[in-house]
Amino acid sequence: MREFTSPPLASAPPVGGLADVVFDHALDDPTRVALGRKDDAGRWRDVTRAEFRDEVLGLAKGLLAQGVRFGDRVAIMSRTRYEWTLFDFALWTVGAQVVPIYPTASAEQVFWTLYDAQVSAVLVEHEDHAMTMATVIDRLPSLSRMWQLDRDPVAEITASGTHIDDEVVHRHRRAVTPDAVATIIYTSGTTGRPKGCVISHANFMFEADTMVGRWEPVFHSKRGDEAKTLLFLPLAHVFGRMVQIAAIRGGVMLGHQPQLNAAALLPDLQAFRPTFILAVPYIFEKVFNAARRKAEKDGKTGPFDKAVECAVRYADAQEAKAFGTGPGPSASLRVQHSVFDKLVYSKVRDAMGGKVRHAMSGGSGMDRRLGLFFAGAGVTIYEGYGLTESTAAAAANPPEQTRYGTVGRAVPGTTVHIADDGEVWLYGPNVFQGYLNDPKATDATLHDGWLATGDLGALDEDGYLTITGRKKEILVTSGGKSVSPQQLEERVRDHPLVAQCIVVGNDRPYVAALVTLDSEAVEHWLTMRGKPPLKPAQLVHDPDLETEVRRAVVAANTLVSQAESIRTFRILAYQFTEEHGLLTPSLKLKRKAIEEAYAEEVEALYRG
Structure with missing residues (x-):
């Protein structure tokens, strides 16, 4: 197969922008919990839709008072935290464009991003980031304002805008159209200077609504419970950004964790207890390897390895049944699996908070055997594929038929095409608008709406995509x-x-x-x-x-x-x-x- 198209679920929005949902949800169900936020004592506190709306509105007023205008570009340099989401939606409320910067970016990377995007204001997380800005600010005539998160700028900015009427903010919000620029995300780039991907409100709305519409059933631990996810992916990356937007639009309770190391992440998974998570393969590899090391330390390597083999065979048999090529797990395998579930698999699930039964993985390829193990252990991982230029996922495994070792089928409303040289091309409403200030690179990447990804891949007879490498590599x-x-x-x-x-x-x-x-x-x-x-x-x-x-x-x-x-x-x-x-x-x-x-x-x- 050379091309696969999936029929759409979500239509392109005719009006409005990303911030509208914050106000609409607060009006529809003001007391429903929208986010979880850790207080100074480290305890998780609920934030209702009405409370989040009020914070966004107050901050939006303050941003206007401090000189942020419709169409201005404002950069955020921070780890993943509650305030990033708050600033994102406040900036989108007033029609500003957000430019994310990785918190680990070098001074020269920071300079290029701010210079190329002509950023007028920047939000940094702490003093080290402020010092990085100080080394390049003399070369940035457009940059006029900087706020620092660890100095509580939210209260200061909000206080400065109390004299502004609500209607002023709403006039800005209503002026935002779907094709307006929401963000400019600079590709990290394995070679050359990073390029700014121009992504519209419509790109994100289509992507988020499609993911929610198609995969919402797997957001839950069990039918009818509250969907919750802990976001620990970097918000400077398109994957983390899409998760944030999809959670807010889809009514999923969202928490933030700024550190990817196990010592910080695992306790928050235990405390927040998400019902599903979105991560990169590295996280799942860490969970698996930690479980195996513990088994070896306890002198139970043999039983653990048998449990792994059982999980892989069990999931492999389930996969065969889903595709009509096998009867499913045998009676003896089901008994063996039940025993290992109590002894081994439950402990693996407990490491992720105890309620996770589904997860999504992207960013790089996941080994088929690892995916089978987690599925057999009671956590189905839906692997997907996408780029910054495709506003995150362009393909993902469907819930009812997951083919491990592949990145799934084209997400609803998009097309995956394999060119004659094996390159993966993508088409759909999630494809970005082009590279900022770089028409040559845009022309080399976009061809009549088709995105040439630079990745090599193949489609099987059922339309499942496997990524085999990079053209340049x-x-x-x-x-x-x-x-x-x-x-x-x-x-x-x-x-x-x-x-x-x-x-x-x-x-x-x-x-x-x-x-x-x-x-x-x-x-x-x-x-x-x-x-x-x-x-x-x-x-x-x-x-x-x-x-x-x-x-x-x-x-x-x-x-x-x-x-x-x-x-x-x-x-x-x-x-x-x-x-x-x-x-x-x-x-x-x-x-x-x-x-x-x-x-x-x-x-x-x-x-x-």
């Missing part, structure tokens, strides 16, 4: 063999000790790899084997560790021909980080930067 060895590195890298990363893997080999005689280690997993591995703690420089020469990584490489090589296989590898002492310019904020590898930073290590792979 195809390696060509000196022998002329073309190699897509993605599947090799993902399979090496399946090993619990491996954090990252980058495959190299362009214009080289064979394919090789650089591998980094998961420090937490390695620490556990050393302890369980009675080995003393090792410094990073010692780890790379440990023969037992090298054997473990070699197993991961051998497993990856089973996916490809001998000519495409990884011939040799090198373990690195430290992980690739965003701070060192080796990862994008969405954790994608910056291949050129990594190969330049580790040029000596790459050369060593081809000596002798």
Whole structure:
């Protein structure tokens, strides 16, 4: 199959903008809880629709009083937190355009974003961000105002606008049209300077309403309960932004968690108890690996591995039944699964708060076996695919027929097309308006409304999409063999000790790899084997560790021909980080930067 179209559920809105729903919902059901917010003591407090509407209205008045005007661009540089959502909707209420900036962005990245977008005001989270702004502000003549979240600007801004009549705000809100610009999100970019993706109110409304309309049943832990989700994805990323908007529009109670590390995230999952979550594969890998480490520490590795195998076989049989190719789990498998549910799977679900039965995953590919395990453990993960340019998801697995290892079918109202060279093209109301100030890049990406994604993929006979790599990342060895590195890298990363893997080999005689280690997993591995703690420089020469990584490489090589296989590898002492310019904020590898930073290590792979 070369093209698949899914019929629409949501129509393009004829009038209005994203902020309207805040006021409409407050009028319809003012006492219904809209958001959860942690107080200074760390307790979760309910925020009703009426309370959120009043906060948005008050802040919108203050923003007008402080000089923000219709069409102005205002940047937000912060982690994911309640105030970001509040500012988003207040700014959209007055017709402003929001420009998100990753909280880890460098000074030069901050400068380019603010300069290219001609931002007039910026909201930062703390003093470090303010200091970053101070280093570039003299080159930004358009920037006239800055607020700092840890100094409680909400109260100050709101107080400044108390003299403004409500109707002034509503006149601004009613002037917003669906095709007006809602946000300009700068792509993190694995190469080159980031480009500003211009996304309209209509883009987000269509995307959010489609996701809610098609997937709303899986937002609940059980039929009739209150849908709740804890947002820990960065709001500077289109995925997190779409989740925020869909939750507000779809009546899903929304909480925020600014830290992705397990020490901060897991307690909030326990306290907030979401009914479903949206995450990247990395989060699910962490949950699985943590569960396995605990089993190993408790001396229960054997039973845990049997439970994993049972879950995978159980979900695989359920998948076959859903597609009419099998009878479903056998009676003996159902009994075995029931036993493991009490002993193992319930503990995995408890780690995510206890009520999660469904999740959505995007940002990068998820291993089929990992998806099957979670499904068998009682948490169905619906993997999807999209870009900033497609306002997040353009394809996702449908609830009733999930095909693990794929990113699903075109979301309702969109079309997925596979070009002659294997590139994925997308068409639909979620496709962005173009790149800000860059008509050349826009013309190279948009073709009569079709978005050329740069990703390579294939559609099966049922319209399910599998992403196989990036056009620009195809390696060509000196022998002329073309190699897509993605599947090799993902399979090496399946090993619990491996954090990252980058495959190299362009214009080289064979394919090789650089591998980094998961420090937490390695620490556990050393302890369980009675080995003393090792410094990073010692780890790379440990023969037992090298054997473990070699197993991961051998497993990856089973996916490809001998000519495409990884011939040799090198373990690195430290992980690739965003701070060192080796990862994008969405954790994608910056291949050129990594190969330049580790040029000596790459050369060593081809000596002798």
